[in-house]
Amino acid sequence: QQQVKQSPQSLIVQKGGISIINCAYENTAFDYFPWYQQFPGKGPALLIAIRPDVSEKKEGRFTISFNKSAKQFSLHIMDSQPGDSATYFCAATYSGTYKSIFGTGTRLKVLA
């Protein structure tokens, strides 16, 4: 019940295309869902985050879609660029804990 399932494991997208990464969770107590971007040899960097009281959040080319009833959330990268090539982790946490449950990661490669 503490797992966050992330798919796909890897993704190849053409430049200008849309990259979509999906995550699913079981614990309905989760109330904060961040996405992290990690380049090789670097630490994860917060990309965008959402709470379950909204169904969508957009920041530039990055959008999170959230489906509370299905317990799923996804990251959409519009107009994907080669510089977006990185590993993306979804995560989930809830108030009253310091623990974040991370997804297994998606390695994105955007072809020039």
Add this chain to the structure above:
Amino acid sequence: DTEVTQTPKHLVMGMTNKKSLKCEQHMGHRAMYWYKQKAKKPPELMFVYSYEKLSINESVPSRFSPECPNSSLLNLHLHALQPEDSALYLCASSLGQGPKRETQYFGPGTRLLVL
């Protein structure tokens, strides 16, 4: 300033050595974290300090010893490590826990190789 700094960037140590990793933040965050990350895997939580007190220890072997000297500094002391402990060690910090306080900011990590 949303920066978490870590030193050293790289560390090679033998199994009998004693070394320390250092993490620093000046964002006024009161929660600090140590994670271990193996290649192609998500970060694994090791320890959490909240207001300079150890809040979470995820059953980490005693050869890893955390220390929080003050609200801005976090150390990880290493002793008698095993080759399987080779990994990227990440430090993170957050304001605290709960709504609008839980966002974690990660440092660049220390790449550790145990020979």
